[in-house]
Structures are given as structure tokens and as C-alpha cells.
Amino acid sequence: MDHSDTPNGDAPEVRSATGRGAEQCTREQSLELLHQTVIGRLIHTDDAMPAVTPSCFTLDNLGEVVVPLPASWRADLMDGEVVGFQTDHFDEQTLQGWTVLVVGRSRLVTDPVKIAGLRHRGPPHWGHRPTRGYLSIHPELVTGQRFGS
Numbered sequence: 003m004d005h006s007d008t009p010n011g012d013a014p015e016v017r018s019a020t021g022r023g024a025e026q027c028t029r030e031q032s033l034e035l036l037h038q039t040v041i042g043r044l045i046h047t048d049d050a051m052p053a054v055t056p057s058c059f060t061l062d063n064l065g066e067v068v069v070p071l072p073a074s075w076r077a078d079l080m081d082g083e084v085v086g087f088q089t090d091h092f093d094e095q096t097l098q099g100w101t102v103l104v105v106g107r108s109r110l111v112t113d114p115v116k117i118a119g120l121r122h123r124g125p126p127h128w129g130h131r132p133t134r135g136y137l138s139i140h141p142e143l144v145t146g147q148r149f150g151s
Contacts, residue, residue: 025148032102032146035091036061040126042089044069044137046080046108059087060125066140067104068111070125070133077134081110087139098150106142110135 027035036059043072044055047079057069067087092099111117120136124151 023150027100027102027146027148029144032104032144033061033065033141035100035146036067036089036104039089039091040124042087045086045088046083052088057087058127059089059126060120060123062115062116062138066106066138068120068125068136068138070114070120070127071092071110071135071137073134075134077110077137080108080137083108085137092149096150098148101145101149102144102146104139104141104144106140108137108139111138 003115040058040060042057042059046055055072059067059069062068069087071080084105087104088101090099090101111120117136125136131134
């Protein structure tokens with residue numbers, strides 16, 4: 003952006019997250035942060051276009067992120083795709099918080115015992131939206147950052 007892009011012709015003020023105390027988290031720290039919330043965003047494609055869908059989630063005992071799939075989705079199209087899942091928590095007053103991104107290959111949960119367990123103990127469904135099943139994301143890449151610490 004050059005100086006003429008701002009209303010008064012001055013260079014825009016840029017705040018660096020690193021200047022506010024951003025800190026990279028280890029994989030283990032990032033996965034631990036995922037236990038602090040139940041809502042995030044599934045990052046996927048829809049008709050070859052990028053899409054982000056708010057979703058509740060849980061971590062299974064293998065450390066995989068599990069999200070319910072809306073009944074309106076063609077679940078078979080999600081099976082085997084590389085997807086992302088991001089969640090975070092920020093305090094708007096102090097600008098402190100964290101964010102975690104999990105990227106990995108997705109797979110439909112097909113084991114009836116696991117499906118029954120997920121229906122019983124989570125993840126919670128988003129409001130009244132009916133689900134078609136569950137998608138599990140194997141965490142191949144896990145990154146996290148804390149801000150303002």
C-alpha cells in the first residue's frame with residue numbers, strides 16, 4: 003500500500019502480532035488448547051471454491067478432530083479430502099488469546115460403535131441442524147499461537 007492509499011496520505015499504522023507478545027505453541031500445547039472450546043471452523047471446498055463452516059467439535063481418543071456433518075452435505079465428497087479446522091479464543095478487551103489450526107486428511111466415521119459413542123458424548127450439534135454423520139480429521143499439521151502474553 004503506498005501513502006496515497008490512506009485518507010490523509012500518511013503511511014498506515016501496522017501493528018505486528020509479534021510486537022504484542024505472540025508466541026508459537028508446540029504441537030502438544032496446540033492440541034491441549036483445543037480442549038478449551040467446542041466451537042471452531044471447518045475449512046474445506048464447496049464446488050471447488052474455498053469454504054469455511056462454523057462447527058462444534060470434539061477430540062477423540064486418538065487426537066483426531068471430529069465434527070458432525072450437516073444432513074444437507076454430500077458426506078461422501080468429504081471423505082479423503084485435505085481439510086482444515088481452526089479454533090481460537092480472544093479477549094477483546096486485552097487482545098490476549100490463542101488460535102490453533104489443524105490440517106489433515108478427513109475420513110467419514112463409519113464404525114457403528116464409534117458413531118453411537120459420538121451421538122452419546124459429543125460433539126454437540128449446532129443448534130437444531132440435523133446431521134448426516136461425522137467427519138474425523140487426522141492432525142497431520144498442527145500449529146498454534148498465543149497472543150498478547
